[in-house]
Amino acid sequence: MKSTYAYILFLVLFASFFSFSQEKELKGYQQELAGSNVIVDMIFIPKGRFVMGSPPNEANRKVDESPTHQVLIDAFWMSKYEVTWELYNLFVNRTIDTVPNKINNPDVKIQVDAIAGATVPYVDMSLGMGTEAGLPVGNVTQHAASAFCKWLSAKTGYFYRLPTEAEWEYAARAGSKTAYHFGDDVADLDDYAWHYKNSDNTYHEVGQKKPNAWGLHDMHGNVAEWTLDQYLPEVYQNRTSTMKNPWEHATTAYPRTVRGGSYDDDAAWLRSAARMPSMEKWKMRDPQFPKSKWWNTDAPFVGFRIVRQASAPAPMEMKKYWNQ
Amino acid sequence: MEKSAKSTSNLITPSRRGFVKSSALATAGMLLPGMELSAMANVFNDKKLKIAVVGCGGRGTGAANQALKADDNVELVAMADAFQDQLDKSLVNLQKAYEGTKKVNVKDKNKFVGFNAYKKAIDMADVVILATPPGFRPHHFEYAVNAGKHIFMEKPMATDVPGIRKVLDMAKVAKEKKLNVVVGLQRHYQNNYLAVAEKIKENVVGKIVSGQVYWNSAGVWVRPRQANQTEMEYQMRNWYYFNWLCGDHILEQHIHNIDVANWFLGEYPIAAQGMGGRQIRTGIDHGEIFDHHFVEFTYPSGAVISSQCRHQPGTWSKVGENFQGTKGRIDMKDAGTASIVDLEGNSIFEHRGKNDPNPYQVEHDRLFASIRNNEVISDAENGAKSTMTAILGRMATYSGKVVTWDEAMKSEKLLVPKDMDWNSTPPVLPDTNGNYPIPTPGETDVFV
Numbered sequence A: 001m002k003s004t005y006a007y008i009l010f011l012v013l014f015a016s017f018f019s020f021s022q023e024k025e026l027k028g029y030q031q032e033l034a035g036s037n038v039i040v041d042m043i044f045i046p047k048g049r050f051v052m053g054s055p056p057n058e059a060n061r062k063v064d065e066s067p068t069h070q071v072l073i074d075a076f077w078m079s080k081y082e083v084t085w086e087l088y089n090l091f092v093n094r095t096i097d098t099v100p101n102k103i104n105n106p107d108v109k110i111q112v113d114a115i116a117g118a119t120v121p122y123v124d125m126s127l128g129m130g131t132e133a134g135l136p137v138g139n140v141t142q143h144a145a146s147a148f149c150k151w152l153s154a155k156t157g158y159f160y161r162l163p164t165e166a167e168w169e170y171a172a173r174a175g176s177k178t179a180y181h182f183g184d185d186v187a188d189l190d191d192y193a194w195h196y197k198n199s200d201n202t203y204h205e206v207g208q209k210k211p212n213a214w215g216l217h218d219m220h221g222n223v224a225e226w227t228l229d230q231y232l233p234e235v236y237q238n239r240t241s242t243m244k245n246p247w248e249h250a251t252t253a254y255p256r257t258v259r260g261g262s263y264d265d266d267a268a269w270l271r272s273a274a275r276m277p278s279m280e281k282w283k284m285r286d287p288q289f290p291k292s293k294w295w296n297t298d299a300p301f302v303g304f305r306i307v308r309q310a311s312a313p314a315p316m317e318m319k320k321y322w323n324q
Numbered sequence B: 001m002e003k004s005a006k007s008t009s010n011l012i013t014p015s016r017r018g019f020v021k022s023s024a025l026a027t028a029g030m031l032l033p034g035m036e037l038s039a040m041a042n043v044f045n046d047k048k049l050k051i052a053v054v055g056c057g058g059r060g061t062g063a064a065n066q067a068l069k070a071d072d073n074v075e076l077v078a079m080a081d082a083f084q085d086q087l088d089k090s091l092v093n094l095q096k097a098y099e100g101t102k103k104v105n106v107k108d109k110n111k112f113v114g115f116n117a118y119k120k121a122i123d124m125a126d127v128v129i130l131a132t133p134p135g136f137r138p139h140h141f142e143y144a145v146n147a148g149k150h151i152f153m154e155k156p157m158a159t160d161v162p163g164i165r166k167v168l169d170m171a172k173v174a175k176e177k178k179l180n181v182v183v184g185l186q187r188h189y190q191n192n193y194l195a196v197a198e199k200i201k202e203n204v205v206g207k208i209v210s211g212q213v214y215w216n217s218a219g220v221w222v223r224p225r226q227a228n229q230t231e232m233e234y235q236m237r238n239w240y241y242f243n244w245l246c247g248d249h250i251l252e253q254h255i256h257n258i259d260v261a262n263w264f265l266g267e268y269p270i271a272a273q274g275m276g277g278r279q280i281r282t283g284i285d286h287g288e289i290f291d292h293h294f295v296e297f298t299y300p301s302g303a304v305i306s307s308q309c310r311h312q313p314g315t316w317s318k319v320g321e322n323f324q325g326t327k328g329r330i331d332m333k334d335a336g337t338a339s340i341v342d343l344e345g346n347s348i349f350e351h352r353g354k355n356d357p358n359p360y361q362v363e364h365d366r367l368f369a370s371i372r373n374n375e376v377i378s379d380a381e382n383g384a385k386s387t388m389t390a391i392l393g394r395m396a397t398y399s400g401k402v403v404t405w406d407e408a409m410k411s412e413k414l415l416v417p418k419d420m421d422w423n424s425t426p427p428v429l430p431d432t433n434g435n436y437p438i439p440t441p442g443e444t445d446v447f448v
Helices: A002-025 A085-093 A142-156 A165-173 A186-192 A315-322 B002-008 B023-044 B058-070 B084-097 B117-123 B134-146 B161-176 B191-201 B231-237 B255-265 B359-372 B380-399 B405-409
Strands: A029-032 A039-045 A048-052 A069-073 A076-079 A224-230 A256-259 A275-277 A307-309 B049-054 B074-081 B111-113 B127-130 B150-153 B181-183 B208-217 B271-277 B292-298 B304-311 B318-325 B328-333 B338-342 B347-351
Touching (some): A069 A165, A076 A165, A142 A224, A165 A224, A165 A256, B049 B058, B058 B074, B058 B084, B058 B127, B074 B117, B117 B134, B127 B134, B127 B359, B134 B150, B134 B161, B150 B359, B150 B380, B161 B380, B161 B405, B181 B359, B181 B380, B191 B338, B191 B347, B208 B255, B255 B304, B255 B318, B255 B380, B292 B380, B380 B405
Parallel strands (some): B049 B074, B049 B127, B127 B150, B150 B181, B208 B304
Antiparallel strands (some): A029 A039, A039 A076, A256 A275, B208 B318, B271 B292, B292 B304, B328 B338
């Protein structure tokens, strides 16, 4: 028995030392995709503590952003840019599935051909805004965005998923406590974001605006971004002690939380703390019944970006993130 | 056209920023008159309306769902489809969605399968939904009008000219009988289009002299041949790629944008010339249709509309319409927005579209309100003429020649055979390699 305890103690110490040293050294990287030239830039987001929500004196704040509360977040990587059509269409068209990756990462062992794919849509899902290189994907459902993550994980061997709402806000703030990651002055917004007043009613190539302190582009505006969480407007009121990696598991299809605001939103919706619920009307013009689970027809302003946890969870846990 | 004038009368015209603030009000404003009327009418006309759906694919089922939502006192009583499995799947989905209501009540004996299934289903209903592939539409419409039913029918109205003439004839009969006919050209029920139509009427853009209309996308579904299928079953399943059933994508999809040109100009073209072909989509499961068409339509006023439609992955995609007038320019975007600028580029009008109602639902809300109020909506004539416009374009791209409206309207070329059943031979057949004859500009005679 004694030796078992010692062994476990050793393992724990080793593991914590290992993960500590690993986190310290972790850097961003570029995820390649065998069979394509598309590269996903991943930025390392160190673990830390932040204040989630908006303070009472923040202009244009909404009730669902209060009260502010302390949150601890584990380290993860987040994609530097919103997922583009070019990247997403690799999942829709599935032509690179059979090309083996050069490096076989060990975290995820799923056959890529076992993953259900998005249907080919009847209409142009970009609604005329284009799908050329660099343009962010829109009109994808949260289900489709998660399925994309699962496909990318199977393809690369790393565990990719959507961010939780807390991870998203932590990443967007990048240490800031202001309404936007660059400060409180809306006059500076044009330098950092595409929003209703400067977007000409369309999304734009990712990465054209200035990034936040961690190097993430377009956290404010361009396309709003899916998170994993159910939208619960009053949930912050229950968070009376420090929360660690909070995640409101979804039990109903609507509403779920979208963050960051979009080219189609006014500045207030782009604030770091602003929370937007998903709506059934985002599928309004889907003429089919039942409506597609893969595509929205009226939300070209909602896309997503991906994250990878610094330490990958067990395979059973991964499923919880992908299949809500 | 009368219809559009009527539906715009409720519109509050929003200014770019004013619209945001007043959007809730505007939405209510646009919905309320219809609701009041139908509530009022129910006092006088509260008969339960029985619905039948003919064509139970995703779209037919979608239209049935919207019809069931449009009125409290309605019941789906009969369904018809060529395929048993498609009908069953559709019914299960609707039963699931309307569980606990009495709105879906299709008995086994009222599920009709096969080429002639539509007759029995139509007989049972007050309101029918016609949503099969378009090749069958003229016969279904004729039968429903003769039977005195109110009708929602999907676009297009036909795939050949004799079919168009039949629909035009029956449209007159429907009007005489005071039957409501709503056609699934839903842009006529969509606020950004209605708002701009109103602006055109107010002479904000002057006289429209030119326009560009687009449906450029990656393409649609393909249903590959299965081992046990007869040729007829294969074509019926993979119908998008056969002209007698689909009419090519210039008709099946791009009709929406061509129809907007006709609507905004207030006229139909006198001639078309164009080019097209298939360069990317050339496999054996791609039947006989082109993957791109470019057409110039010339109108009686002298206006010229360029029309492009393309099904090629990886190319520039756009679905929408632009028009140039003597006083301003119109930009209609698929995202539901609209803008008008003057000739110097200054904004005259913006429609943000964010809180607009679902046009597919509005179609049915209007249809049922009109039935309840003893009013008449007559979309069929415009639907047939816009269908004809797209067919005219197809005749131009297939032949590579100038085709006039008047000569095209006289065409006796039948794409859809009469009296079909599962034993009929389809009008086009593959060669030994599985390839179908493809139209060749310069050689193909679109009249014989």
